[in-house]
Amino acid sequence: MLSKRIIPCLDVKDGRTVKGVNFVDLRDAGDPVELAWNYSQQGADELVFLDITATVERRKTMVELVKAVARQINIPFTIGGGINEIADADALLNAGADKISINSAAVRNPALIDQLAKAFGVQFVVIAVDTRNIDGKNIVHLNGGRLPTEKETLDWILEAESRGAGEILLTSMDHDGTKAGFDNALLKTVNHAVHIPVIASGGAGSVQHFVDVFEKTNVDAALAASVFHYGEILIPDLKNTLKENNIEVRLV
Amino acid sequence: MIGIIRYGAGNIFSLTATLDRLGIAYGMVHTEADLEQYDRYIIPGVGHAGAAMHKLEQTGLVPKIKVLDKPVLGICVGMQLLTSYSEEGDANLLDIVPVKTLRFKDSAEFKVPHTGWNQVFPEKNNKLFENIPPGSHFYFVHSYFIEYDEAYTLSSTTYTNKFSASIWLDNFYGVQFHPEKSGVYGETLLTNFSNI
Numbered sequence: 240m241l242s243k244r245i246i247p248c249l250d251v252k253d254g255r256t257v258k259g260v261n262f263v264d265l266r267d268a269g270d271p272v273e274l275a276w277n278y279s280q281q282g283a284d285e286l287v288f289l290d291i292t293a294t295v296e297r298r299k300t301m302v303e304l305v306k307a308v309a310r311q312i313n314i315p316f317t318i319g320g321g322i323n324e325i326a327d328a329d330a331l332l333n334a335g336a337d338k339i340s341i342n343s344a345a346v347r348n349p350a351l352i353d354q355l356a357k358a359f360g361v362q363f364v365v366i367a368v369d370t371r372n373i374d375g376k377n378i379v380h381l382n383g384g385r386l387p388t389e390k391e392t393l394d395w396i397l398e399a400e401s402r403g404a405g406e407i408l409l410t411s412m413d414h415d416g417t418k419a420g421f422d423n424a425l426l427k428t429v430n431h432a433v434h435i436p437v438i439a440s441g442g443a444g445s446v447q448h449f450v451d452v453f454e455k456t457n458v459d460a461a462l463a464a465s466v467f468h469y470g471e472i473l474i475p476d477l478k479n480t481l482k483e484n485n486i487e488v489r490l491v
Numbered sequence: 492m493i494g495i496i497r498y499g500a501g502n503i504f505s506l507t508a509t510l511d512r513l514g515i516a517y518g519m520v521h522t523e524a525d526l527e528q529y530d531r532y533i534i535p536g537v538g539h540a541g542a543a544m545h546k547l548e549q550t551g552l553v554p555k556i557k558v559l560d561k562p563v564l565g566i567c568v569g570m571q572l573l574t575s576y577s578e579e580g581d582a583n584l585l586d587i588v589p590v591k592t593l594r595f596k597d598s599a600e601f602k603v604p605h606t607g608w609n610q611v612f613p614e615k616n617n618k619l620f621e622n623i624p625p626g627s628h629f630y631f632v633h634s635y636f637i638e639y640d641e642a643y644t645l646s647s648t649t650y651t652n653k654f655s656a657s658i659w660l661d662n663f664y665g666v667q668f669h670p671e672k673s674g675v676y677g678e679t680l681l682t683n684f685s686n687i
Contacts, residue, residue, distance in 0.1 A: 241650060242608040242628060279674070284608055310508045315630055315672045335504035337632075337672065360538050362604050362632045405604065434597055436606050459607065489608045489628040491674060 242489045243453050243481065244284040244460035245474060246438060247467040249274055251290050251320075254304065256468065272307045274468070279312040281474040282491040286312070287408070287438075287462060289340065289367075290320025302334045309335025317365050317408075324351070325358055332359060340408060342367040343381045346388055346395070349402060356403025361435075366404040368396060370425065371412040377425055384412035392425070393432060400433050407433060408462065411441040418444025418466070420451060427456040438462050446472055446480045453486045493517040493685060494529030496556070498547045500568065501537030509671040513678055515685045523555050531561050531687070536568030540592060540635065541580020543568050557587060562687045563663050570658065570665025571637060579635050588660045590640045601651040604634040611656045611668065613646045619657070619664055619683050620646060627676045629656070629668035637667065 249256045249271045256271045275286055288308070290301060305318050318331050319340025328339050345352050345366055355364045369380045370392040377392035396407055409429055411422035421442045430437045436459035439452045443463035452461050466472040478488045493510070495503060497519050510517050517533075520526055534556075536543050547553060556563070565573045572584050577592035584592070595603045608628040613620045629648075636654035639647055645659035648667070657666045664684070670677035 240610065241605065244607050306504070309505050310511070313509065313512075313672065313674050313678060315632075315669075333502050333504060335502070335508060337505070362606065362634075406606065431599075434599075434602050435604075436602055459602070 240487045242284065242487045243458075244438075245282075245449070245477060245488070246285045246287055246460050246462040247274075247278045247283050247474075248287045248289060248440070248462050248464045249468075250464060251288055251301065251304065254301075271304060272311055275308050275316070276311050278467070278474065279314045282478055282489065283314060283474055284489060285314055285460070286316040287340065288316065288318045288320075302330050305331055305334040305336050319365070319367055325354055328355055328359060328363070332363065338363055338365050338406070340365040340367045342369065345399065346379060346381060346390065349398060352399055352402035352404055356405070361403050361405035364404055365406045365408050365438075366396070366399040367408040367410065368392060368399075369410050369412050370422075380412055384410075384415070393429060396429055396433060400435055404435060406436045406438065408438045408440055414442030415440070416465075417442055420444065420448040421456075421461070423452055423455045426452065426458055430456050430458050436460065443472075446477050449477055450481060450484050450486065453481065454484070492529050492531075494520040494525065494532045496520045496532055496534045496547075496550075496552065496569075498543070498550045498552070500543040500546050501535055503535050505669075506533070506535055506566070506671045509678065509681060513682055513685075515681065520552070521550070523552060526552070526555055526559075529561070531684070532556075532559065532563045533684075534563065534565040534569035534572060536566065536570075536572060538568060539579055540568050540571045540577040540584065541582035544572060544577075544580075544582050544584050547572060547585075553585065557585060560662055562684065564684050565663075565665035566671075567633065567667060567669060570667055571635065573658065573663055573665050574637055577635060587663050588643050588658050588665070590638050590643055590655070590658065592635050592637050594635050595651050598651065604632055605636070605650045606632050608673075609648050609650065609656075609668075611646045611648050614641075614644050615646075615659065617645055617659060618687050619659070619680060621683050622679055623676050623683075629666075629670070629673040629677060631668045633667060637665070
């Protein structure tokens with residue numbers, strides 16, 4: 240059977256891993272390549288690197304980091320942050336990235352999704368969506384959750400899928416950093432509505448939260464950062480608990 | 492030494508990085524003359540099978556590849572190229588292994604592409620899967636699969652249906668998953684291929 244995936248996310252700034260509470264207060268949590276290698280040894284199924292400041296600061300992507308990671312680790316990884324055009328994606332693909340994650344650039348220019356899917360295949364294109372609930376509606380936000388858009392979250396995800404997104408990385412900004420659990424209601428709705436894999440993000444605080452998100456929403460993967468970086472949840476323990484709950488996982 | 496067939500389909504940085512880590516020597520095959528320098532070959536490939544076949548034909552290597560008698564390993568679309576035909580682009584392929592490449596049926600239960608780690612079960616005894624326990628997980632990303640065939644399926648995986656995770660005919664091997672992204676067992680498989 241196809242396994243549910245556990246994905247540590249490494250937020251990177253200036254070549255170092257950081258993770259902020261609700262994306263604001265940044266803390267240094269180590270060397271991304273060393274962390275990546277450790278996670279691959281622990282049984283992480285995949286890794287995501289996001290340059291969380293790239294959109295605001297218009298920074299170009301981290302080709303050297305991608306090469307260093309690709310040389311060291313033997314599991315797939317996604318890179319996101321500051322990818323605005325085909326040439327950015329091409330450089331990252333050639334540096335060894337398996338997928339790229341696009342957020343603001345896709346909202347501002349949805350045709351970019353079509354172009355990327357046509358050039359590199361849908362499997363290469365992850366659309367990251369930051370969502371926040373405003374007056375009962377789930378609204379897409381940009382710039383690390385700071386800037387609301389006109390788009391409703393589910394509408395945008397369905398548009399992204401139809402344009403050629405191969406996977407959705409959905410982060411609830413209301414839950415992110417709270418350690419109170421994933422946004423299972425929204426995740427369930429989205430996962431039922433699309434035919435591409437969905438990665439749940441935002442709110443992981445305990446092993447039980449991962450059990451809940453897979454049992455209640457049937458998403459394909461769950462992503463977290465600080466609980467892994469600070470050793471609050473160890474991936475082997477997490478996967479053993481998931482297996483005890485009859486959730487299909489890869490044990491190493 | 493492994494010769495990697497270069498025909499412009501997909502990036503090979505991860506593959507060569509993995510071979511480097513494993514200490515397996517390799518070089519690049521661009522022309523017919525390059526083929527003689529190697530004792531085994533890898534055909535990589537990502538993307539569209541029909542487009543990949545078109546690019547491979549443009550290299551002029553196709554007649555030589557079809558008659559190779561040294562070990563050949565096709566990876567992902569490189570594996571699909573070994574088959575007769577793909578529904579992707581309605582394309583005739585190398586026709587080395589007489590099976591077809593078909594598309595997964597979309598459904599609410601099964602998302603396409605088949606993305607992630609799935610279990611691989613060897614169906615035959617072969618050195619390629621030496622020291623790899625049955626049911627080990629490998630990393631897949633694909634929308635098209637090679638049909639299951641008792642004669643040619645070396646290992647199988649089940650998604651919407653049972654399909655060929657790997658195929659084998661004489662000196663020709665193919666794997667649908669990405670060994671260079673499949674953790675320790677993927678590395679074991681590449682090492683095994685280098686020793687076949």
